[in-house]
Amino acid sequence: MSLTLAGIITGLVWASTPQQTPPIFNPGAPGEASRVISAAEAVNMSRTGFVEADVRFMQHMIAHHSQAVDMVALMPDRAASPTVRLLGERIAQSQAAEMALMEEWLLARGLPVAAADPHAGHHGMNHAPADPNMPLMPGMLSPAQMTALAAASGPAFDRLFLEGMIRHHQGALDMVETLLSDPDTAEDPMLSDFASSVTADQSAEILRMQSILSEL
Numbered sequence: 001m002s003l004t005l006a007g008i009i010t011g012l013v014w015a016s017t018p019q020q021t022p023p024i025f026n027p028g029a030p031g032e033a034s035r036v037i038s039a040a041e042a043v044n045m046s047r048t049g050f051v052e053a054d055v056r057f058m059q060h061m062i063a064h065h066s067q068a069v070d071m072v073a074l075m076p077d078r079a080a081s082p083t084v085r086l087l088g089e090r091i092a093q094s095q096a097a098e099m100a101l102m103e104e105w106l107l108a109r110g111l112p113v114a115a116a117d118p119h120a121g122h123h124g125m126n127h128a129p130a131d132p133n134m135p136l137m138p139g140m141l142s143p144a145q146m147t148a149l150a151a152a153s154g155p156a157f158d159r160l161f162l163e164g165m166i167r168h169h170q171g172a173l174d175m176v177e178t179l180l181s182d183p184d185t186a187e188d189p190m191l192s193d194f195a196s197s198v199t200a201d202q203s204a205e206i207l208r209m210q211s212i213l214s215e216l
Helices: 005-016 039-045 052-073 082-108 143-151 154-180 189-215
Strands: 024-026 035-037
Touching (some): 052 143, 052 154, 082 189
Antiparallel strands (some): 024 035
């Protein structure tokens, strides 16, 4: 079958012309639009493996979030400031949603939700601390501090709540920093996004709480 000169030229032009790569779309979260991502981002998002440190982080963060929700649950009969009440409600809603997300991540991989080493933040302890002044993990309130918070009311409660929650949030930021200090961790896209959101959201809430505390 013979080819015309025009056909040959057309073929050469087509072959020498860079072909446009079709866009890669990443579906957004519920209620959010999809977005176009680069090939490099697509490769990174395909890395869905996890390591033991990722699992411990999620398990420990569930316990960490759970105490924050417990702290807010003390507010109805104790808090005096409407601003503190509203802040607490938002924190509880946010952290409860994140707990559900973390539990789903673990269960989807056939992993237990509860950590086998809940006191890993204290030099590998695997039993309940005898000292009531020792928190379960860094940033969390100790049993004695939770008892003091439950016994307070009015402005005293508001102040203790804010001071405690600021430390609590800082502890979560430290947990994220520890996780990300290991180059082998947080390769799973969902876990990586979650760690980033914890840093952004809780850093902003710390600033907000510090501002409220300064006005009490």
